[in-house]
Amino acid sequence: MEMVKLTIDNKQVEVPRGTTIYKAAKLVGVEIPVLCYMDLKDLNIEHKPGGCRVCVVEVEGRRNLAPSCSTEVTEGMVVKTHSIRVLNARRTVLELLLSDHPKECLTCAKSGNCDLQNMAIKMGIREIHNEDIAEMSTYRMDTSPAIIRDLNKCIMCRRCETMCNDFQTVGALSAINRGFMSVVAPAFEMDLEDSVCTYCGQCVAVCPTGALTEVDHTRQLIRDLANPSKTVIVQTAPAVRAALGEMFDLPAGTLVTGKMVAALRRLGFKYVFDTDFSADLTIMEEGTELLDRLSRHLSGDKNVKLPILTSCCPGWVNFFESQFIDMLEIPSTARSPQQMFGSIAKTYFADKISVKRKDLVVVSIMPCLAKKYECTRDEFKVDGNPDVDYSVSTRELAHLIKQANIEFHSLPEEEFDNPLGESTGAGVIFGATGGVIEAAVRTAYELFTKKKLEKVDFMELRGMDGIREATIDFNGLPVKIGIAHGLGNARKLLEDIRSGKSSYHAIEIMACPGGCIGGGGQPLHHGNIEILKQRTAAIYREDASKPIRKSHENPYIVKLYEEFLGKPMSEKSHKLLHTHYVDKSKKIIYI
């Protein structure tokens, strides 16, 4: 590798050719402030549009200042990162950004976690020049079921565009208009709700300011909890317990299942249940569907289509409903664990505790923003009453716990309530990429081969590569499995299916990097894959610690079928646990 020698702030440094000034400076301990820059190195995303100009530095012999994030070093370069010229420019640029930013820090969702605010604090900005005559670029507020766009707070860093277009390949967001009026918006300035947005929330996860935030349901939740005529119950997704601790300064990967349950109880939920339970239920339905399709396929039925695709990720469902409508019959019809939970809670469980459907409020704690949208879908309502009333993100839960003055660290470890709180290890691993399919394999193997599966850990299905594949031996039948996380990777697998190149029997797809543990509602990981890896490890630790690790062995699931559903894919199951998909493609074509 060719090396380049240069001087940064009087320090000699030698770096490979192609290195940027910003990265070279880091090596000698000089941290140049950046704002629009984002390095999601492990996801192969380095966003360096050179737009904010906060990271400018002085390069000897150069006419103007250089953006350090996107200027490559050259031999003998002499760089000054904090000359007076640089400081004045940096401060002026920051003042310009602030001059077009609302001063709403008191009520802003990102306050305290805002890159722009942090930068203003660091630079000691006390006033905005010409504030009395400075016009603000204003844009209408756009509220969708999951994400709020408040573009008055947008600083045009364009990180969301990179996530939406380059990483997820969704293409819902791009810059429109120009100059002072430029904003990042869906095509033709549509509302997000009318666009191809999947609500994966990766844009929200990287937004440095309050321009993109989740729809807040904590206010509604507090009101419902305070309403004596309501019975408020909660379900928590597997990925939440592996990340919630980070919001309380615990190291990434700390499992806080028991403390989370305790906290939820103290918040006033009547019953604290586990989405892992309904994940086990999902495996019963989805696994049975897989086996059904597989055996019909093996017996030569030409009408059956393979591969079967998992359907528990709502971002992914939104993605194929708008961009792969020719393949709507391929995904499993099984509802997601969130929705299966809601459906069972408002029928089976409501009967058990003799509470009317309308008085039962089902709340979900999810690592996800698309879940907020999913529970509003008409398919998941009975007479207008939703199976799941609303969904609260991991971040929102943390804020609630803090609001309620609950000292998280000293909470005892508590257990979920029954009957919807018991789960197996298979339900837990839904939270990590590859987990759903591994859980399905554990059950499908035994149902198909009628043999006991001795080794339940399928290491070949785990990992962080964007696209993975493995062949599992079903007693002589090689079952080919594909896995993708991130919608850009999903697109590749789908295009292979479309062109007939795919030879998989089953594919698991998760919209977010790492699966749900990297969801749009989780504590911000800033692209640090180590955090994602630690969360994943926690998920598998919980799996390993469970006495039962196969969904079909969950006694409460067995009981549910005996008492209520009959058997997987029965008529009742179909009504309560399955769904159909909608062609949303017109959004792209006719608008």
Added chain:
Amino acid sequence: MADYKIHLLVCGGTGCKSSESQILAEHLRNEIGNQGLKDYAQVVGTGCFGFCEKGPIVKIIPDNTFYTQVKPEDAKEIVEEHIVKGRKVSRLLYKDPKTEKIITDSKGMEFYKKQVRIALRNCGVIDPENIEEYIARDGYSALGKVLTSMTPEETIEIIKKSGLRGRGGAGFPTGLKWEITRQSPGKEKYVVCNADEGDPGAFMDRSILEGDPHSVIEAMAINGFCTGASNGLVYIRAEYPLAIDRLKNAIDQARHYGLLGEKIFGTDFCFDITLRYGAGAFVCGEETALIHSMEGGRGEPTMKPPFPSVKGYLGKPTNVNNVETFASVPVIINKGFEWYSSIGTEKSKGTKVFALAGKVNNVGLIEVPMGITLREVIFEIGGGIKNGKKFKGVQIGGPSGGCLTHKHLDVPIDYESLVAAGAMMGSGGMIIMDEDDCMVDVAKYFLDFTVDESCGKCTPCRVGNKRMHELLVNITKGNGTKDDIDRLMNLGNVIRDTSLCMLGQSAPNPVLSIIDNFREEYEAHIAEKKCPSGVCKALMIYEIVPENCVGCTACARACPVGAITGERKEIHRIDPSLCIKCGACMDRCKFNAVIVN
């Protein structure tokens, strides 16, 4: 084919067309037909003659008679008198405003005397819609020469030695750019002609494409041969419909003649050209933004390096040159680099086309040798300031350039001298201001343009220029404070220092150069709340001079807002808090009693 004895060249540029030159040409043809002279005289629609001030132009060949401001109804007289009887129509001839003498041949006119037309060599001379006329003027001989007798390296060497530099504004050495593109690895390369001309008032690229499209096509093919590209793209703004039509027509003809397409001149060289239309964003003249726009993306610039010569259109090496640069290439090949480099100054060779506009007598398109002074351009070619007013300043380089003043009149026009004086060559806009122009208002005008045209990608350009503009608006409203000049200078310098592309980096130039050269005008607006030129409305105060007022009430009746009070035969007064400064009272008063302070 008829052997015409007389050719009537009628300007068919966009300017003259809008003054009915097409109808004029039609009338001339009809009259010639009526006189039975169809095989004797021919009407030819040409490109721009440049002397737009006096358009529409009709030039009669072979006697070189140059008729100015010709109307369709003059056609009959021209044919009957000049063509049939051989008598010049004297009322349509050009009269020198200084000597009052009639000049029949354009060569004798001040406007043309000091011009050297290289890029514009065929504009106003040939029919741009007829490839044979271009060929008859050595057209495509340079391409033939290069393809059949020279290597790409030899050709690039000629361009390098000629000293030709990019005419789009930055002045990068053209030959060097060609060499870098040639040396960039890659089988697939592209030649791009930047025809996204956007400076307010500038129209040289349009005129070349309208008047001599083949010169650009030929040069692009030569460039393709030199760099190893077989695809050419012209990025042209959709608001140039005539240029687009003529270019399309020229490309079709060139294909028909085998000058584009496969095996050109019987060699293995293949080259073809397609058009891409711009939607009229100024920033798309910046080459990286232009490339993104061609690729179907948002037209906004990206960091350089990588330069397009290394990584351009579709990620392939791409040679981007401006129209005027290309138009100069075939002549250089034909006449040699020695000839070309003998024109101009040490570092700026050849000629530059300028669009002369504003308060100058001879508005139009001119091509002058590098090194000519501003004084020669404005006072000789331009014929001085309109209506005998005093010269105040000249904005060179469009909204990216600077405003120069009296003390710069003897600055030679070349890349380095203009920059040293605080302006820049730019693409060739030259707007002349006189004593009636308010320089703060001029700065505001240009900044208004760049604020509107900023792509919004980088903070200093998106927000900074807006903030500077707000300060200027505030000053012209009389609300400026004494710190404003310092604020403008700091903001301007930071924007220059930190913006991503040249649009942002150069946007503060008009403001900063006007502070340099006309600081007292800013100060008058700020400290005295006065606009010395009487342009900034908000600073005007209409008053009635008691001695002159006879109390006729005419002004009060004319006032649309009821700001004037006074009884009949008594002195009237204007309430400044109501006055909207429309000037109706002043127009109406017969006694010079209304004045502006």
